Amino acid sequence: MTMPTSRERFTLIAAEAEDHLAEFARDVKAGLTAQPKSLSCRYFYDRKGSLLFEAICQVPEYYLTRAEREILLTHATEITSRFSTRTTLVELGSGSAAKTRILIEAFLRRHGTLRYVPVDISHTMLKESSLALLEQYPHLKIVAIASEYHDGLHQLQALADGPRLILWLGSNVGNFERAEAADFLRRVRETMSPSDRLLVGIDLRKDRGVLEKAYDDASGVTAQFNLNILARINRELGGHFDLQAFRHRAVYNEEIGRIEMYLDSTRAQRASIERLGLEVSFAAGETMHTENSYKYSFAEIETLAAAGGLRMEGQWLDSERRFSENSLALVVS
Structure with a gap:
């Protein structure tokens, strides 16, 4: 019997959402006309941004x-041993799925087959990965969902036909305000059954x-990543930002417990954005604030859960003891 080809084992679902370019334009206009100015980190991840983030993961400072x-690597067998053969591995914000391979291989060793459901905003990265x-894995089936987390959650409910391990790795939870992170966990919880588990990476x-x-490596990769949001405005919205006139800065706000990323204007300047009919003065x-990355104490992780x-x-x-993986389950009364 002939094994199914890679493409026969692959399904791509594009979650229905509003026009992403219009949404990008709207959010950029709102952020650049506010005081203080800001841009949302959700727009870091076009194809170039996704590749730059993969490069960040290789720099020595990014532990x-x-x-x-x-x-x-140390605990994959323990993590996967709790699941039956009907397990589906779901990943929110999958990127290149480099670390996910560890769990995929552990499931395949244990059960022989696996269905993997990656959810990622980058359509190109999702398909390529x-x-x-x-x-590489002939006994793997993939149902990929091209969307942001929130849209992808609706699709996940339709795929709930057995136990699932839902991954939220890479400290992505840190990009949410603490109250927003708790709210998102509640939304994930609504899609979970008692046999499901949510594995959350928390810095x-x-x-x-x-x-x-x-968040400010010596080789400047994170700086390129941060500046790429301006390059994306130039490419997609007809912007005229001079990237050489902005400087990346990352600072740790110890009281709040978060890294804050900014782009600082190095001189007085103006930048026009043709699609928005907007000229912005600096x-x-x-x-200009671009990202927060929250860090947690052990007590704060318990509070979040x-x-x-x-x-x-x-x-x-x-x-x-720099990073944690946390297995969360439904509260059973």
């Missing part, structure tokens, strides 16, 4: 990827120097 990979996985509070270097030294209506079932740390 998060290495720490999370260590945890998964899925086909690469299918080429831990630590020394300012370690954190600021992680004073020398004016800052409880606020999301979930209970902590397991927690694993890397050898230097």
